[in-house]
Amino acid sequence: MFTASDVAVSRINANRFVATSTAECHICTECSQMRECGDRRSCQTSPESVDADRLTGAINRVVAGLCSSEPFVEGTRRGVVIVEGSFVLAIQRFVDLANEFVYWVNSENLNLCKTWHLKGKGLWRPRQGEIDVDFIKRMDAVNTHKLWCELYHEDSFKDLSTVNVPLPNVIDVNVMRKILS
Numbered sequence: 001m002f003t004a005s006d007v008a009v010s011r012i013n014a015n016r017f018v019a020t021s022t023a024e025c026h027i028c029t030e031c032s033q034m035r036e037c038g039d040r041r042s043c044q045t046s047p048e049s050v051d052a053d054r055l056t057g058a059i060n061r062v063v064a065g066l067c068s069s070e071p072f073v074e075g076t077r078r079g080v081v082i083v084e085g086s087f088v089l090a091i092q093r094f095v096d097l098a099n100e101f102v103y104w105v106n107s108e109n110l111n112l113c114k115t116w117h118l119k120g121k122g123l124w125r126p127r128q129g130e131i132d133v134d135f136i137k138r139m140d141a142v143n144t145h146k147l148w149c150e151l152y153h154e155d156s157f158k159d160l161s162t163v164n165v166p167l168p169n170v171i172d173v174n175v176m177r178k179i180l181s
């Protein structure tokens with residue numbers, strides 16, 4: 001969409017900038033009470049686990065590169081950096097940076113999210129005759145409930161992430177019924 005408009009675009013996946021959080025995660029505690037998740041006191045799936053300084057550095061580098069890129073210099077001299085990730089909207093400095101340009105891809109349907117997640121990673125391999133929900137349930141439990149735990153975290157931090165998102169900027173994938181790329 002942007003490239004068709006002669007706007008230089010770069011994307012950053014904030015999920016790549018996670019470190020092990022030193023803070024105790026109450027969601028991890030909830031998870032371990034509900035399921036045998038193993039020892040997850042070293043949380044890597046929460047806003048606290050995002051290395052905000054490394055992510056800020058990456059944004060600055062991408063912006064510098066974008067400003068000297070051919071699409072920017074030869075185009076309309078406008079650029080967009082898309083920062084996407086599970087918890088980035090729960091970190092105030094990035095919400096402030098984006099100003100009103102914050103968007104939330106909303107899906108209340110966790111099974112749908114898990115389906116897309118597994119398909120995106122090439123892990124959608126149900127056994128013959130296995131229905132989707134049973135396959136998801138089985139995948140939920142792999143590696144001491146890792147997938148279930150990650151999605152439980154994302155769902156738990158939803159309110160913190162969406163509080164600054166204007167209503168028109170909420171994209172409801174359940175209604176659109178299509179995979180966003």
Ligand SMILES: [Zn+2]
Pocket residue numbers: 025026027028029043044045046153
């Ligand atoms: Zn946690």
